[in-house]
Amino acid sequence: MQINTFELKNEFIALCDLLKIEGIADSGGQGKAFVAEGLVTVDGEIELRKTAKIRAGQVVECMGSTIKIIAQK
Numbered sequence: 001m002q003i004n005t006f007e008l009k010n011e012f013i014a015l016c017d018l019l020k021i022e023g024i025a026d027s028g029g030q031g032k033a034f035v036a037e038g039l040v041t042v043d044g045e046i047e048l049r050k051t052a053k054i055r056a057g058q059v060v061e062c063m064g065s066t067i068k069i070i071a072q073k
Contacts (some may be wrong), residue, residue: 003066007073012053014062015040024062035061048065 006013006021013021017039019031024046032050034040040047042054054060056071 002064003068005036005068005070007070008054008056009072012055013069014051015042015047015054017038018054018067019062022065022067023066024067039063 003017006022015035016025016028019034020028021023022051025031027067035047035050035052038046038048040060042052042060042069043058044061052070056069058069060067060069
């Protein structure tokens with residue numbers, strides 16, 4: 001399992017955008033498809049909202065990768 005840390009520059013990031021930026025999805029559309037298929041969890045719960053607002057302190061998991069969201073320093 002791959003664990004990454006994402007430094008949040010704003011208050012939140014849309015889930016599909018996070019998957020694209022982190023390289024889990026090749027595009028925003030593929031990220032949305034992963035969410036629609038129930039392949040993404042946020043804080044251990046399946047997330048079905050494609051543009052869910054992901055904030056500092058949350059943990060996103062998809063396709064064997066884990067992303068810990070931290071606030072920008």
